[in-house]
Amino acid sequence: MTTPSRSTTPLLELDRVAKAFGSHVAVEDFSLAVAPGEFISFLGPSGCGKTTTLQMIAGFLAPSRGTIRLEGRDLTQVHPSKRGLGIVFQSYALFPHMTAAENVAFGLEMQRVSRSERTERVRAALAMVGLAGYEDRHPRRMSGGQQQRVALARALVIRPSVLLLDEPLSNLDAKLREEMQIELRQIQRNLGTTTILVTHDQGEALSLSDRIVVMSKGRIEQIGTPQDTYERPASAFAAQFLGKTNDFSARIEGASPARIVAGGWSAPAPVGMRGPVTLSVRPERIGFSEEGLPGRVAARIFQGNHWLFQCETECGPAIVVRPNDGLPQPGEGEAVRLAWRPEDMSLRAGAAA
Amino acid sequence: MSRNGPLALAFHGLFVTFMLAPIVVVCLVAFTPEGFLSLPTNGFSLRWFRAIADYPEFVHAFWVSLGLGALSSLVAVLVAVPAALALTRYPVPGRGALQALFLSPLMIPHVVLGVAFLRFFTALGLGGTFLALLAAHIVVVFPFAFRLTLAAASGLDPALERAAISLGAGGFTLFRRVTLPLILPGVVSGWALAFIQSFDDLTMTVFLAAPGTETLPVRMFLYIQDNIDPLVTSVSACVIAITMVFLVVLDRLYGLDRVLAGKGSH
Incomplete structure (x- = not known):
């Protein structure tokens, strides 16, 4: 099989993915192709299925139907620890018994990266998120914004094929959130890491994404660029959820x-x-x-x-x-x-x- | 502190006195030079501490209690950790019933358990053995280890384990590097409570112990049935002293408030 050119092959593909919990359908008929380097947001109110979809990509939930492919390979049977995805959780989920550096180094240890390379990459990752010098701090002695940055460094240091962000900014205050949005966008652009962001904050989705997937009640309402979805909403829901109308x-x-x-x-x-x-x-x-x-x-x-x-x-x-x-x-x-x-x-x- | 009114302070004072006075009295009586139970009025003496050495049964009983407590609490913790993790992680069918079953030894009076175990182990031909004592103690102390481990495991943010999994940790590595360190305060407190429970038990053990497998409480109980002299108080004073050292070590290692409250390390 010949390798098609990178730009046209989707990196991550969801093909008619569905998830039901008993009789409750959480996600239905979700199809999406994510190009390499793209920044995608899943936007919708709570209960719209965006987090469920993210968890299926991460591997913490198995889809009821449909397939998820990463670089053409079916992910459905791959254990979440073998998917090589970087995840930033809403609660940051930093290991409280480890320092910032140990947290960031954890993924590299699991990959059996040598100690010297590990130290160097941890240092670089913490410097990238503006936390040089905080190596030996424990998470409980850091502010919410700093914890957020450690979580981002920890997810990025393993060079994930896709970065998954689960409402990462929702616990920060408004001013910090805006700063982090700009920084997140810059880091993502510099590294070129394909990113999926789950959010209920339309401002966040509009300012960060290349494309927005507007979701409601387990279904995709619209997929489009931020400008498209804002100016030409495909449904009454999309119009009302994205900005005032x-x-x-x-x-x-x-x-x-x-x-x-x-x-x-x-x-x-x-x-x-x-x-x-x-x-x-x-x-x-x-x-x-x-x-x-x-x-x-x-x-x-x-x-x-x-x-x-x-x-x-x-x-x-x-x-x-x-x-x-x-x-x-x-x-x-x-x-x-x-x-x-x-x-x-x-x-x-x-x-x- | 300043929020306590004088009434509340008086109540606290009374309560603490009520708790501590008997212990203080026992320790004081242990130093009496007399041959009967009395508060030392004419000088202190260590004769009743020296007397312990003349009764090797007490020393032996102490080692039996220590071994029994250490082994039974260890086995209880080894079973409690996977049980608690399974019950909090997975949708186990009949979770409520299982939890109730694990905690049920708490609800049965120890007298009843003592009689039941006596019949059971005698029928098996194990009556009076250390093995029988150990098995009975494991059953009785398990709920303490289980309860605190369960509290720690259910207080654990599932995102922490998911984060570790997404970073490539699986199976035992996940448990050793993330899960166990995070529930350790609960596990240690469960273990400590289980140990104290085993070390302390008289009601059930008195049915099961035979000469050679008598625990310290059983030995003391039997001793005061025949003798009324201050020997039991000096033995008690020693146990209290050992307990204090144990608690100080535990406090240094994990923080006593955390151990006794059975909280996770967040």
């Missing part, structure tokens, strides 16, 4: 040319749709203008670099975000008209929930 009840009216009508706002309708539709627009894509959907500002909230308006309209409540650009903004109770460009909205058949 406004759902307006609208109607397709008239024929040749048909128009979408939402109160005082209208635009040419795409062919083939009729009757009641739901129209989704992101809050930052709605502007106040001379004409459009009439409404009233119910509340105006100042948020530093932007304003947030809660408006009431005849097509449903609306959230509008405007940059704080120094221009005058409508006040609470004022009548406004909302408008947006047709290319900024997405349409679904049926009335808004």
